[in-house]
Amino acid sequence: MWGVLEFIHKHTHLLLCLLVFIATLTAVGNFQVFVSKQSLSYWDPESSVIWRFLLDSLLLLLFIGQHSFMSTRWFKDKLASWLYITVSERMIYVAATCACLLFTVLQWQSIPETYLWFVDTRERFLLWTFFFLCHVVCWFLLGLEILLMDCSEMLGISQVYRYHSSLSPPLAQKARKLREIYSRMRHPGSLLLTLMLWLHPLMTLDRLLLASVLTTYMIGRHSFEESHYEFAEKYFTVEQVERKSSSSVRYEYVREN
Numbered sequence: 001m002w003g004v005l006e007f008i009h010k011h012t013h014l015l016l017c018l019l020v021f022i023a024t025l026t027a028v029g030n031f032q033v034f035v036s037k038q039s040l041s042y043w044d045p046e047s048s049v050i051w052r053f054l055l056d057s058l059l060l061l062l063f064i065g066q067h068s069f070m071s072t073r074w075f076k077d078k079l080a081s082w083l084y085i086t087v088s089e090r091m092i093y094v095a096a097t098c099a100c101l102l103f104t105v106l107q108w109q110s111i112p113e114t115y116l117w118f119v120d121t122r123e124r125f126l127l128w129t130f131f132f133l134c135h136v137v138c139w140f141l142l143g144l145e146i147l148l149m150d151c152s153e154m155l156g157i158s159q160v161y162r163y164h165s166s167l168s169p170p171l172a173q174k175a176r177k178l179r180e181i182y183s184r185m186r187h188p189g190s191l192l193l194t195l196m197l198w199l200h201p202l203m204t205l206d207r208l209l210l211a212s213v214l215t216t217y218m219i220g221r222h223s224f225e226e227s228h229y230e231f232a233e234k235y236f237t238v239e240q241v242e243r244k245s246s247s248s249v250r251y252e253y254v255r256e257n
Contacts, residue, residue: 090156
């Protein structure tokens, strides 16, 4: 009986890992299009500007509220004590974030009646290419930053794998200083995302709201000190050098044999 329960428990975790991975790709893909497209989102021309502004504000409040509340120690402790959820806590957080992000993107409404600047790039190929390449470079650099970090741990997949392999949690293997950095700056690419939010040809009222709120939120959440930067630079540099060295040793061994 215990073996059956363990089998169900393990495969439920594996199914949750797959669903979280798909949800992350879906939400991030839609968010990329939402941030970088050089056209307006849907809006109801019969609704007032004030109503659309309030709706977009509520969507941002929903996303930021979920993102902040579910990351608190109080919520994590209650999740563990009430529902006995510990291993899959990170995956539940990521799944909820993806759901709120996707809902925000799909329900967002443009406000083209009021704008800070509005540059129509549809008939200006060079200008369209400039903004397009800027965003492509930013997304590419953001992808590189994610590769430097433990992406599977950020999604919660590594926690599940190590739990069922009877290994210690992934963050337990990290240095204390690095865990402190993760607690202060959990998300990579904040500067790149800020750049993409503001470097855009259509700064309508809704886009201005989005850029202002998310920029303020990221600055307020990420208190990154110089000592943390110096440690991160040394840590990731040494980590990459060690990976290259171990790969070189394996290559020499295979070539000799």
